[in-house]
Amino acid sequence: MEPTFIDTLRGIVGPDHTLSDRESLALYGYDSTPELEARPAVVLLPGHRDEIIRVMELCHGAGVSVTPRGSGTNLSGGSLSAGGVVIQTSRMNRILELDEENLTATVEPGVITSTLHREVERRGLFYPPDPGSMNISTLGGNVAENSGGLRGLKYGVTADYVMGLETVLADGSLLTTGGKAVKDVAGYTTTPLLVSSEGTLGLFTAITVKLIPKPRTKATMLAHFTTMEEAALTVSAIIAAKVIPATLEFLDQVTIRCVEAYAHVGLPLDVAAVLLIEVDGHPAVVAEEAAAVEAICRGHRASLFQTAATPEEALNLATARRTALSALARVKPTTILEDATVPRSCIAPMLQAIQDAADRHRVTIGTFGHAGDGNLHPTCLTDERDQDEIRRAHAAFTEIFEAAIALGGTITGEHGVGLAKKKYLPRLVGETGIRIMRGIKAAFDPQGTLNPGKIF
Amino acid sequence: MDELSLITCMRCGTCLATCPTYRETYLESGSPRGRVALLRKVLEGELEQSERLLGFLALCLDCQACATACPSGVNAGSLVAEFFGERTAAQGLGGMERLILRHLLPHPDRLEAATTPLRLYQRVGLQRLVRRMGFLKLFPPIIERMDGLLPSLPSRPLRQTIDEVTPPQGTERGTVGFFLGCVMSLVFAEASRASIQLLSALGYRVITPREQVCCGAPNMLAGDLEGLRGEARRNLSVFGQLQVDYIVTDCGGCGAELKRYGHHLDHLPEAEAFSAKVRDISQLLAQHTDELGTMLQPLPVTVTWHDACHIAHCQGIRREPRELLRLIPGLELREMADADACCGSGGDYNLRQPEMADRVLARKLESIATTGADVVVTGNPGCLLQLRQGLAKGLPQTRVQHLTELLAASLTGQPPG
Numbered sequence: 011m012e013p014t015f016i017d018t019l020r021g022i023v024g025p026d027h028t029l030s031d032r033e034s035l036a037l038y039g040y041d042s043t044p045e046l047e048a049r050p051a052v053v054l055l056p057g058h059r060d061e062i063i064r065v066m067e068l069c070h071g072a073g074v075s076v077t078p079r080g081s082g083t084n085l086s087g088g089s090l091s092a093g094g095v096v097i098q099t100s101r102m103n104r105i106l107e108l109d110e111e112n113l114t115a116t117v118e119p120g121v122i123t124s125t126l127h128r129e130v131e132r133r134g135l136f137y138p139p140d141p142g143s144m145n146i147s148t149l150g151g152n153v154a155e156n157s158g159g160l161r162g163l164k165y166g167v168t169a170d171y172v173m174g175l176e177t178v179l180a181d182g183s184l185l186t187t188g189g190k191a192v193k194d195v196a197g198y199t200t201t202p203l204l205v206s207s208e209g210t211l212g213l214f215t216a217i218t219v220k221l222i223p224k225p226r227t228k229a230t231m232l233a234h235f236t237t238m239e240e241a242a243l244t245v246s247a248i249i250a251a252k253v254i255p256a257t258l259e260f261l262d263q264v265t266i267r268c269v270e271a272y273a274h275v276g277l278p279l280d281v282a283a284v285l286l287i288e289v290d291g292h293p294a295v296v297a298e299e300a301a302a303v304e305a306i307c308r309g310h311r312a313s314l315f316q317t318a319a320t321p322e323e324a325l326n327l328a329t330a331r332r333t334a335l336s337a338l339a340r341v342k343p344t345t346i347l348e349d350a351t352v353p354r355s356c357i358a359p360m361l362q363a364i365q366d367a368a369d370r371h372r373v374t375i376g377t378f379g380h381a382g383d384g385n386l387h388p389t390c391l392t393d394e395r396d397q398d399e400i401r402r403a404h405a406a407f408t409e410i411f412e413a414a415i416a417l418g419g420t421i422t423g424e425h426g427v428g429l430a431k432k433k434y435l436p437r438l439v440g441e442t443g444i445r446i447m448r449g450i451k452a453a454f455d456p457q458g459t460l461n462p463g464k465i466f
Numbered sequence: 467m468d469e470l471s472l473i474t475c476m477r478c479g480t481c482l483a484t485c486p487t488y489r490e491t492y493l494e495s496g497s498p499r500g501r502v503a504l505l506r507k508v509l510e511g512e513l514e515q516s517e518r519l520l521g522f523l524a525l526c527l528d529c530q531a532c533a534t535a536c537p538s539g540v541n542a543g544s545l546v547a548e549f550f551g552e553r554t555a556a557q558g559l560g561g562m563e564r565l566i567l568r569h570l571l572p573h574p575d576r577l578e579a580a581t582t583p584l585r586l587y588q589r590v591g592l593q594r595l596v597r598r599m600g601f602l603k604l605f606p607p608i609i610e611r612m613d614g615l616l617p618s619l620p621s622r623p624l625r626q627t628i629d630e631v632t633p634p635q636g637t638e639r640g641t642v643g644f645f646l647g648c649v650m651s652l653v654f655a656e657a658s659r660a661s662i663q664l665l666s667a668l669g670y671r672v673i674t675p676r677e678q679v680c681c682g683a684p685n686m687l688a689g690d691l692e693g694l695r696g697e698a699r700r701n702l703s704v705f706g707q708l709q710v711d712y713i714v715t716d717c718g719g720c721g722a723e724l725k726r727y728g729h730h731l732d733h734l735p736e737a738e739a740f741s742a743k744v745r746d747i748s749q750l751l752a753q754h755t756d757e758l759g760t761m762l763q764p765l766p767v768t769v770t771w772h773d774a775c776h777i778a779h780c781q782g783i784r785r786e787p788r789e790l791l792r793l794i795p796g797l798e799l800r801e802m803a804d805a806d807a808c809c810g811s812g813g814d815y816n817l818r819q820p821e822m823a824d825r826v827l828a829r830k831l832e833s834i835a836t837t838g839a840d841v842v843v844t845g846n847p848g849c850l851l852q853l854r855q856g857l858a859k860g861l862p863q864t865r866v867q868h869l870t871e872l873l874a875a876s877l878t879g880q881p882p883g
Binding site: 032033034041042043082098124146339340343 | 470474476477478479480482483484492493494495500503504507512513516518522537538539
């Protein structure tokens with residue numbers, strides 16, 4: 011990139027918010043995705059929408075690529091740029107409005123997810139999406155990736171809450187879609203198309219999300235099972251009993267053993283699966299649903315069942331789940347976390363397929379995740395210095411994704427395609443699927459300057 | 467440099483959320499994840515140790531909030547400190563550093579003598595005069611900052627005035643070796659006197675050996691591992707001669723360093739045994755909440771607890787001080803937001819990186835102000851210094867006190883001074 015071009019960008023965004031030194035750029039060569047690195051030419055941290063518009067116009071004219079970035083916690087390589095401009099939205103972090111009459115919040119893209127949680131919960135309101143990185147992830151990133159989280163089963167994912175977007179397109183034009191109206195059928199519903207667009211269709215400058223009343227109370231329960239089948243049947247039975255828990259998380263045996271070795275929480279080593287279950291809502295309903303969950307767990311021969319009596323006990327019960335990733339990540343230096351997702355009725359065969367793939371390729375994979383919505387996190391514990399093992403890990407994951415597709419599931423439930431899953435996408439959506447996606451991309455960004463090379 | 471730690475970082479970004487310098491800059495170069503990446507790129511030869519790179523690394527407070535947050539157990543703060551340590555070992559100490567680290571700190575007598583002019587300077591009213599004339603502005607800003615940090619010093623360091631053996635009151639429960647931090651002894655003598663008084667009131671015989679020397683934390687800060695080891699060996703031999711159940715300190719920084727003697731001395735059995743006996747004062751006092759509960763008198767005061775990095779992040783102690791505060795009848799404990807966020811003191815950080823230290827401090831003061839507390843309580847002298855001068859400027863109605871001063875005030879029924 012021409013130094014004069016960088017100078018022009020610097021003039022727009024300001025010298026303190028323009029990074030083009032070798033050392034800084036090296037640090038924007040990665041996000042949270044293992045093994046991927048690319049080097050941008052310049053990183054900008056604009057403070058206002060109008061700066062973004064001018065940067066986009068300029069880059070569009072010069073044929074320079076632009077890649078949006080929040081806090082760089084995505085797991086698909088979606089925020090990496092090779093030789094282009096990276097726009098980091100962190101400085102645009104104002105909550106623009108909390109509308110308690112319409113139950114909406116309008117925020118700038120750099121607002122941290124947990125900051126929004128805190129602000130709305132202070133007013134008795136609730137924004138449910140809670141991705142694992144919520145303490146640092148940005149709303150802009152959440153919308154671009156359609157982030158999920160632990161509460162997906164009952165409350166849905168980011169897409170279910172985005173009502174309106176203000177988006178700067180690749181050529182700098184401003185697109186406003188949706189708004190605070192609950193019903194809106196004027197033409198194509200464009201907002202959901204922009205959610206999960208992974209920075210390839212536009213850069214959000216204002217996001218309006220739906221809020222709901224905060225559940226009044228919750229009950230936290232933990233159940234141990236000596237076989238994976240019983241745990242999976244329990245999950246199906248809970249849903250079949252018309253109880254939709256806010257949280258229905260599970261850990262497999264590899265994960266349980268790692269957690270016990272790391273945190274010594276007293277998990278018996280013959281336990282094959284642990285379920286963490288939370289029901290929330292009106293106190294009367296919570297009591298009734300908790301009783302139903304207990305009866306079902308005991309009916310499925312749970313070897314241990316506990317209900318938390320206090321918020322502290324609830325935290326204790328959640329310890330194993332909360333430490334799952336830490337425990338796995340400490341076993342070996344490199345941790346590859348995936349998010350193959352299947353219909354929830356297929357969890358047991360999917361877990362079997364993961365175990366078979368791990369055995370076949372002689373790698374260690376621990377699986378935990380969101381049992382309620384079928385979103386699993388098979389996590390490979392490996393060492394990037396062992397190229398042979400890394401190759402085997404990838405071979406195992408290829409089989410795991412194929413198994414997920416065969417079971418009617420998907421290659422990614424919440425991390426997105428980005429660069430990391432590009433090669434698997436055609437197998438999932440087929441040629442027609444890719445053609446339609448390319449068509450949509452061309453409609454928004456005919457020159458292809460926005461986050462090129464991602465998704466397909 | 468520990469290659470394994472560097473590659474263990476999975477770049478998840480969890481550390482960004484609690485890193486004080488990332489919160490201020492939003493820059494990857496100001497984040498723990500970025501620092502680990504820089505170190506790795508240096509190790510792998512991709513980046514050189516340029517001025518800019520060293521500047522990025524030097525912005526680290528070493529508060530270790532990142533270590534608390536990291537799922538993989540990477541301690542970015544420590545890695546940066548080790549990196550600078552290795553550089554110092556290769557380049558040698560500067561003249562002034564050598565003087566302080568090798569010729570003053572290992573010799574408390576000299577250190578105390580060196581601070582005598584300061585005490586005089588304050589006592590004869592020179593300090594007021596000098597400040598009023600703005601005389602300090604003629605010197606480099608660092609001198610003015612140092613002067614602003616200094617509270618009025620006790621007339622004599624505690625090491626010189628405390629009895630080597632303080633007998634237990636009532637039935638003897640055990641024997642404690644008391645480790646006197648340099649700054650506690652030189653500046654916050656009353657707090658350490660209060661610590662010893664509390665231990666004695668609980669039935670501990672408290673031995674405060676006069677031959678003990680600095681814990682070595684300043685050496686570690688300056689990357690002088692050799693100096694640190696010398697002091698560690700000296701303290702091992704001083705405390706090794708005593709039959710004590712615990713080695714107790716009321717300085718968070720010293721406690722964190724003393725607990726790492728085993729690590730610093732290559733797991734020497736005596737050093738491991740020494741480290742295993744070390745307790746922060748709050749840990750030992752919290753073992754006796756029942757007895758303390760019956761002894762404490764009402765103090766009608768609203769307080770908030772500041773988790774010192776060296777206590778919360780380095781030693782993992784959070785519950786005990788809060789339990790102790792709640793024992794005081796009439797006291798109201800209000801939690802501040804981000805109680806375990808650094809105050810910007812960070813050893814000599816306040817002097818090395820004044821601008822960032824002020825920004826980190828401002829955020830802390832905001833959290834304190836929101837609680838409306840009368841007193842900020844903490845357990846580390848660096849924080850006491852930093853918060854004292856910050857509060858004086860920004861929140862003059864709020865005081866800062868060491869945990870044991872407040873507990874001792876409640877013990878004697880005397881309102882805190």
